[in-house]
Amino acid sequence: MMLIHCPVRGDELIPERRIHSLSNTDHGILMRIDCYCGRRHVVRTGRRALQTV
Numbered sequence: 001m002m003l004i005h006c007p008v009r010g011d012e013l014i015p016e017r018r019i020h021s022l023s024n025t026d027h028g029i030l031m032r033i034d035c036y037c038g039r040r041h042v043v044r045t046g047r048r049a050l051q052t053v
Helices: none
Strands: 004-008 010-014 019-025 028-034 040-045
Touching: 004 028
Parallel strands: none
Antiparallel strands: 004 010, 019 028, 028 040
16 A cells, blocks of 8 residues: 545555556656546655766
8 A cells, every 4th residue: 555645635545556657767766556536646756866977
């Protein structure tokens, strides 16, 4: 279970089966979640990539 914030319904507990996709980016891991409100939300998690000089 994950706790997300839905702009329509507020805080929601979402089970793993509602995860639509995961994408690893330089800005963190993006989770696309199918919410109970009917929308697909994008949640960023994980650490950002380190910038090298």
